[in-house]
Amino acid sequence: MKIAIDGPAGAGKSTVATALARRLGFVHLDSGALYRALAVMALRQAVDPASERDLVHLLGTVQLTPLPDGVAVDGLELDQELRTPAVDAVVSKVAQHPAVRAAMVQIQRQWGQGRDVVADGRDIGTVVWPDAEVKIFLTASLAARADRRATEQGGLERLQVEQEIARRDEKDSDRPVGPLRVAPHAVVVDTTALTVEEVVDRLVNIVRPLA
Numbered sequence: 763m764k765i766a767i768d769g770p771a772g773a774g775k776s777t778v779a780t781a782l783a784r785r786l787g788f789v790h791l792d793s794g795a796l797y798r799a800l801a802v803m804a805l806r807q808a809v810d811p812a813s814e815r816d817l818v819h820l821l822g823t824v825q826l827t828p829l830p831d832g833v834a835v836d837g838l839e840l841d842q843e844l845r846t847p848a849v850d851a852v853v854s855k856v857a858q859h860p861a862v863r864a865a866m867v868q869i870q871r872q873w874g875q876g877r878d879v880v881a882d883g884r885d886i887g888t889v890v891w892p893d894a895e896v897k898i899f900l901t902a903s904l905a906a907r908a909d910r911r912a913t914e915q916g917g918l919e920r921l922q923v924e925q926e927i928a929r930r931d932e933k934d935s936d937r938p939v940g941p942l943r944v945a946p947h948a949v950v951v952d953t954t955a956l957t958v959e960e961v962v963d964r965l966v967n968i969v970r971p972l973a
C-alpha cells in the first residue's frame with residue numbers, strides 16, 4: 763500500500779509522515795531528502811545547480827539510497843547538512859530539471875517496490891505513485907508554516923524564513939515537470955489550527971478503513 767502526502771514547504775509533511783508510518787507499521791520515504799542530498803553533493807563539488815547535464819553526471823557518480831526517514835549517499839547517512847540555508851537556497855533549482863526528476867522518481871519507485879510506504883514530497887500522488895491508495899495534500903497558511911520553520915530552525919529570522927518558503931513554493935509550483943499540485947482525489951488537510959497529533963489522528967482515520 764502507498765500513502766502519498768504532498769504539499770508546500772513547512773506544512774509538516776515529514777513530521778506527520780514519520781508519525782503516521784510508525785502508527786501503521788509502514789516505512790517512511792522522505793522524497794525531499796533525496797533532492798536535498800543531491801543539492802548537498804552539488805554544493806560540495808561546486809556543480810552548477812542550473813546545469814542539468816552536470817547534475818545528472820553527478821547523480822551517476824554517487825549511490826543515493828533512501829533510508830526510512832532519511833537518505834544515504836554512498837552508504838553514509840546525511841542528516842544536519844540536508845537542512846542548511848545554503849541547501850534551502852538551491853534545492854528547488856536542482857529539482858526543476860526533468861532528467862534529475864526522472865532519475866529520482868526511478869529511485870523512489872524501486873525502493874518502494876513490495877513495501878507499505880508513507881511517502882511525502884511534492885509529486886508523490888501525481889507522478890511517483892499516481893495509483894496510491896491514499897493521497898493527502900497537507901497545507902497550512904504561509905504565516906503558520908513560517909512560524910513553525912523559524913521555531914524548528916531556532917535562530918533564523920522569521921521574515922526571512924517566510925520569504926524563503928514562499929520563493930521555494932513558487933519555484934516548485936511553476937516548473938513544467940512534477941509541479942506541486944493537488945493530485946486528483948487527494949484529501950486536502952489544512953493544518954494551520956491543528957497539532958501534529960490531531961493531524962496524524964485525522965490521517966489514521968482516513969487510512970484505517972482501507973489498510
Ligand code: C5P
Nearest residue numbers: 793794795797853854857883884885930
Ligand atoms: O520536502 P522538502 O522541503 O525537504 O523538499 C525540499 C525540496 O525538494 C522542495 O522544495 C522541492 O524543490 C524538492 N522536492 C521535489 N519533489 C519532491 C520532494 C521535494 O521537487 N517529491
